[in-house]
Amino acid sequence: MNDSVIAIEVNGLSKVYKSGMKGRDVVALSDVSLSVNKGAIFGLLGPNGAGKTTLVKTLLGALHPTKGNALINGLGVDNPASRNGVGFLPENHRFPNYLTGGQMLRIFGGMADMSGSEIKGKANELLELVGMAKWRDTKIGKYSKGMMQRLGLAQALINDPDLIFLDEPTDGVDPVGRREIRDILKRLKEQGKTIFLNSHLLAEVEAVCDTVAILDKGKLIKTGPILELTRVSPTYQIETISLNLDAAENVKRAFPHAEMKNNNITVTFEEPRQLNKLIDILRDGHVEITAAIPVKVTLEDSFLQLLRGEVKHG
């Protein structure tokens, strides 16, 4: 393991597939560059077909890049040693259904160069962690989708990796399971693990990630801390009990863009202190204020704005 703070470095990575009989070029990734720091939970977002899985597969050596290069812990991804200390839960996996959960962990742990005794202890611990201990000796063919995701997560963690790639980890998992997986991810972050999370569930990414990148049609359109994308906007929603006509007219005069509906006022301020002015107007009109709520821009809002081109890419 190298001493650099960077776990993943991608430089001008492109992937072009040949499609159909005529060998038409399909650009899956176009000149993607990004870096992921050690210890971060990095979320890769994008609509279906954006190139998220292609990027993950390229980083893990399943796809050969057409152009550019990528490093994991300072080693080129064409070097198998770059995958030492790496865990992976693929999307749409088809785990061998002739294995039991316990056998699967034993086999994939062995393929990560772990000894039998190391695997045994770790497998027990992980099956407990993902709530699959009692299904250890049941054939995978009998598992539900959610159970397979849980086992897949245990498999991704079997070699105690420092870097974990998770491609749609909560796919098919019920809300309780999702919450549990989210808690596991947070615990892994506390342990200093780096997590590369590939998901189209924006709320999930918002809840756990500290840095995100957004891919669209193979191009990276935004990368940065999640706080930049989920900033608090200068828009407030003021909730009142008795918004009378006079007060409403005074508000409209002072803030022509204010929207009023069912005793609630939504207004975007040019500067924060204007909030006090609005409150003063309402108090003077004997309006009882119950709440003044800053409207937060969710990751979903930012994501959609970026995809529609409403926000400048950067």
Add this chain to the structure above:
Amino acid sequence: MAKFMAILLDSYLEIKARKFFWVYWAVTIVMILVFAFLPNLEIDGRNLLKSGDIPPEVVAMAVANFFNGFFGFMIFLMVFGSAGMIPAFVSKGRIELSLSKPIGRIKLMLMKFFSVYIIMSLIFMVACGLIFAVMSFQAETYTTYFFYGLGLELVRFFIVYAILFFLGIAFKSTAASIMGYFTIWFVTGLLAGREVVYQILTSKIWKTILDTIYNILPKFSDLSDDLISVLQGQGIADYYPLWSSLLFGIVALLLGLLIFNRRDY
């Protein structure tokens, strides 16, 4: 070593989960029962095997022909048992997981190839060895030629499995692998009798074409003749079919590895 042991365990569990495994042992048990009871059958109060009425060279030829046919049948079963192993291993949703482990592609696939080959060979040796043991016990004779024959069959299975390996990687389909293999097997059978064809197609071009194809492809029919000779203690008269077939198997293995190394999954 841990990596190879893991792949070996995976291959063993996969083979065990296939119907082939149970069919194989059912055939073995049936053959053991046949040899355990059949030689005791008496005709007109005389035991045919132990009466000494049958000349030893006839017995040797019968045993050789039996094992030639039996080995062939067991390899036929092994083709069906192993043809799906590689397409399943490289299937979407499974191969990505194996490729994400710290193992180079060539090494990974070689480990898979040899793990399947070792397990299949062990099953083959145990099954045939048990039948041979019962047969020897009943006939009260023992020959080491059987083991040479067994060795030759393992070489033949290496060639067969290398072809299945190549086809499995190239087409990612069990059906295509089986069809491809039997096409080669059928063509080699026809080419073994190409002398007859030359009497019909007298053109020199045809002779050159057929001879070239014969020399390139494995020579299963000739290997079968070699096996009968070996089982009768006569050794191999001409090693060309053996080494040229083995070379074909090695080339098929290398081509499979090359395709796997270059392909996107």
